[in-house]
Amino acid sequence: MSRRAAAAAVEPLTSATRRYEDWLGARMPLVRADLRLKHRRMSEGPFQFLRGTFYRWCQLWRAAAGDLARAASVLSVGDLHLENYGTWRDADGRLIWGINDFDEATRLPWTQDLVRLAASAHLAIAARTLRVRGRSACQIILSGYRDALDAGGRPFVLEEEHGWLRRLATGELRHPPTFWAKMQALKTARDVDRTAAAAIRAGMPATGLEIRFTRRVAGLGSLGRPRFVGIAAWNGGAVAREAKAVAPSAWTWASGRPGARANSINATVRRAVRVPDPTVRVAGRWMVRRLAPHCTRIDLVDLPTSRDEERLLYAMGFEAANVHLGTPGARAAVRRQLAALRGRWLHDVAGAMAEQVIAEWRLWRKQAAA
Numbered sequence: 138m139s140r141r142a143a144a145a146a147v148e149p150l151t152s153a154t155r156r157y158e159d160w161l162g163a164r165m166p167l168v169r170a171d172l173r174l175k176h177r178r179m180s181e182g183p184f185q186f187l188r189g190t191f192y193r194w195c196q197l198w199r200a201a202a203g204d205l206a207r208a209a210s211v212l213s214v215g216d217l218h219l220e221n222y223g224t225w226r227d228a229d230g231r232l233i234w235g236i237n238d239f240d241e242a243t244r245l246p247w248t249q250d251l252v253r254l255a256a257s258a259h260l261a262i263a264a265r266t267l268r269v270r271g272r273s274a275c276q277i278i279l280s281g282y283r284d285a286l287d288a289g290g291r292p293f294v295l296e297e298e299h300g301w302l303r304r305l306a307t308g309e310l311r312h313p314p315t316f317w318a319k320m321q322a323l324k325t326a327r328d329v330d331r332t333a334a335a336a337i338r339a340g341m342p343a344t345g346l347e348i349r350f351t352r353r354v355a356g357l358g359s360l361g362r363p364r365f366v367g368i369a370a371w372n373g374g375a376v377a378r379e380a381k382a383v384a385p386s387a388w389t390w391a392s393g394r395p396g397a398r399a400n401s402i403n404a405t406v407r408r409a410v411r412v413p414d415p416t417v418r419v420a421g422r423w424m425v426r427r428l429a430p431h432c433t434r435i436d437l438v439d440l441p442t443s444r445d446e447e448r449l450l451y452a453m454g455f456e457a458a459n460v461h462l463g464t465p466g467a468r469a470a471v472r473r474q475l476a477a478l479r480g481r482w483l484h485d486v487a488g489a490m491a492e493q494v495i496a497e498w499r500l501w502r503k504q505a506a507a
Contacts, residue, residue: 147196150497151504157192158361160390165382165422167361168352175360179498180505183491184218184260186498188357191216191241195391197493198249205486208246208474211464212405214457215241215386216358217250218257219267222453223434224295224306225414225427233412234293234302235456237434240359240424242405243386247461247471254278254457255487258450260494266437269446275484277447281454286472290410290462293452301448305440307431316430317375320368323351329365333380336420337367340378340427346371353379356434366428377428383419408463 147153161167179189187194194216199206214221214236223237258274261267267274285291295303329350338348346369353366362382369376385400403419416427426432462468 147200150193150500153193153196154190157387157390161361161384164384165362168363169361171354172361174354175357176505178357178360180502182260182264183495183498184257184264184266185357186501187257187260187494188216188218188220189360190497191358192387192390193497194253194490194494195388197490197497198252199391201490201493202246202248202252202486205248205252206246208248209467209470210244211247211461211467211471212401212408213243213245213247213250214239214405214460215243215245215250215388217254217457219254219261219453220257220434220436222456223432225417225432226429227294227412228415231412232295232303232306232431233414234295234299234306234452235411236460238356238358239402239405240381240383241386241388242401243388244401244464245388247467247474250457250461251278251282251454251483252487252490254453255483256490256494259488259491261437263491263495267446269450271488272481272484273447274450275481275487277450278454278457279483281451281456282458283475284451285410285455285458286462286468286475289468290459291455292410292412292459293456294412299452301445302452305449306435313430316433320366320375320377320428323353323366323368326350326352326365330363330380332421333363333365333382333423334367336380336423336425337365337378339420340380340416340418340425341367341369342371342376346376378416378425379428380420380423380425382422383424405460405463408465410459410462 175189179186221236221238224232224234227233255275255278258267259271262271262274293299293302295306334350348367348369351366353364355364359381364379364381366377366379383400383402402424414426418425461471
């Protein structure tokens with residue numbers, strides 16, 4: 138069966154969306170206004186649709202991946218794409234770059250993260266937000282991934298090295314006065330979940346701080362999930378912590394395991410070749426992390442117009458391998474399977490998956506306009 142025919146055998150998009158949101162809503166009180174915003178933003182373009190529909194990607198991948206779905210299983214990001222990278226500060230205050238969001242982390246074939254990352258590159262190229270050729274982008278991502286496997290991985294510490302990446306990561310939108318003006322403009326929330334508030338208090342740098350709680354609308358894939366922010370003054374400046382509701386990966390839903398409760402966020406982050414953000418942790422039903430000018434995700438539109446895109450794609454592929462190397466014993470199996478794959482396999486599969494995403498986006502936009 139061809140990939141196109143396999144995709145056609147998957148349940149209708151509207152049915153899948155409704156079932157997934159019902160499944161998610163059984164695990165947390167969804168914010169309906171944010172969910173409606175997510176649906177509107179999914180209509181804006183194929184890249185936005187990809188970001189908002191990992192649940193649908195899981196169905197399409199399972200139907201169309203063929204032999205790639207039988208690759209070695211590793212701790213994976215799941216919802217990997219070009220805008221799932223950002224920066225944070227480590228315990229020593231150093232600026233670190235890497236994968237920023239592990240909401241959908243679970244065990245998957247190592248090929249899945251790579252194909253999804255490369256498919257997002259195809260979509261960004263089609264939207265002219267990435268100025269390289271699709272085949273080149275896939276080759277570069279794969280080169281970074283392969284080199285990381287060969288080296289045993291290496292985190293991206295933006296202090297003595299990677300000056301080019303540090304310049305990309307410290308743009309105008311991350312200028313501290315701009316960032317904090319945006320945070321302080323958030324309206325005070327009166328209906329804060331008590332467990333989220335407790336998790337935020339526990340994550341603050343000191344006890345007894347006077348915290349102003351707000352709601353925050355951010356991201357795209359996680360839009361609709363409750364998300365609270367606590368802002369306080371500490372030692373002459375502002376500090377903020379965010380609590381975002383967590384759920385099992387959408388992969389468990391697509392795999393027909395509706396009763397699954399656990400997620401792999403902690404294990405994936407802890408075991409990856411990574412310099413951790415000491416503020417990130419899963420506390421009960423909440424993912425808690427620091428919000429600060431250089432502790433955020435980086436969108437493509439936020440990058441300076443002068444940038445080395447090939448270098449960036451290489452780093453993204455390298456960082457994907459940093460995560461996969463957190464699975465004990467996986468390195469040898471992944472290197473062996475990668476060596477057996479021939480030709481333009483990543484370009485071909487990612488391109489085919491990108492075409493399916495575009496077709497789904499057109500259907501979504503048509504149905505939204507009806």
